[in-house]
Amino acid sequence: MIEVRNLKKSFDGRAVLKGINITFNEGKTNLIIGQSGAGKSVLIKNLIGLVQPDEGEILYDGREFTKLNNKQKKKIRKEIGMVFQGGALFDSSTVLENVKFPLDMFTKMSEEEKIQRANFCIQRVHLENANNLFPSEISGGMQKRVAIARAIALNPKYLFCDEPNSGLDPKTSIVIDNLIQEITEEYNITTIVNTHDMNSVMEIGDKIMFVHEGAKWWEGTKDDLFSANNKELNDFVFASKLFKTIKQNYK
């Protein structure tokens, strides 16, 4: 479980996060949604320690992340898996080497055990015959799956996904969404997904947080979305004709 208390962050005097309070549940897929520039990415970067907050607390199962020293932070980071928007796979390494990398760095496994574990993770994301290919030789969807495989290699307690569906076709997006949800439930991970994709919201949103102008504007489940009486949320979620129709039919 990750708890965020009164998180504030400003850049050059401009407040980007204005006191966010939220709890991300264990074994659930927690979605952060909001318009571009609302502060979603800054929130994620604060949570994983790439940006230092000005004020507030981030608790990883009760451990106050912002007040830890570098050694203690490193320990928590080893419990975090991250799937970046572009995959962030290492260009000069093959798929197998990418997935094996965290095992090389942080485990005392034998080479055989590491390859076995990496192969298990690769198969878990339904990738076959791609072990010896480089990131430039595989499609965007496959890159995202390799990134997920790498993120779960060390059995993380927390999984962060920054727009995992960006640039993917709807069918591949659903595959990635389902994969994230399956892994979350299977390994009881606290998963936080930052997304714009309304299909994802409807597919995997166990808990949804809507960020608007740097503040938490709304919080609920995907079913609550249809009955929410929040103008900004409705303008964002039901912006397209398709989703407007879905909402009307839902009523």
Add this chain to the structure above:
Amino acid sequence: MKIIYNIGAYFIFLSKVFSKPEKAKVYYNQIIKELDKQGLGSLGIVLIISVFMGAVVTLQTAINLENPLIPRYMIGLAARDSMILEFSSTIIGLILAGKAGSNVASEIGTMRITEQIDALEIMGVNSASFLAMPKIIAMVFLMPTLVIISIFIGVSGGALAGAASGAVSMTDYIYGIQFDFKPFYIVYSVTKAVIFAFVIMSVSAYHGYKVKGGALEVGRASTKSVVYSSILILIFNLVITQLFLT
């Protein structure tokens, strides 16, 4: 003020680079990879430049030593000392600043803008050390070797050009390259190579690591790394010469 900020940031970067590695074996493997990549990648250009430098130095010296009072073997001696003292270390240093330095700056810069460095940091890896330390160590070991190869090839190139053009006989040239040989010059040249290697890789890695933005900034970082490395090579060349040879 910006230059003071950059000098400070460079030394903070170096302190991160030379902190204790998370896992020595992984770093060792990276060093081997870099030795292979940078060594084989740079050998071709070093050979080509050296053979032509040696040939040109020999021919130019021959043209300027037409006086019958000066023995012809002086051409070999001049070519040898020019290669050892200056061309093989400084020119090869400047060439590698352009080739390997810009390559490292753009490689690390691209890793920065594609979030690969963020990925390393989130995993708990010291990204500065993981990316820069193996490159610096590999180049510090490689460059003296490349300089020694360059001296040998340059002097050989001079012999071939001198003999082929009739500027100097092979016997005179070989006598000249053996005449009054000072082994300390090799120590001086290798010392320069080690320092230049450190400058090239650390400055280039620093510029790549600090990239913010997109492809344009990666290009700028690559250019900056070549410019600053080249200037520092020339400054260190002067300082080391003053310390060693005067």
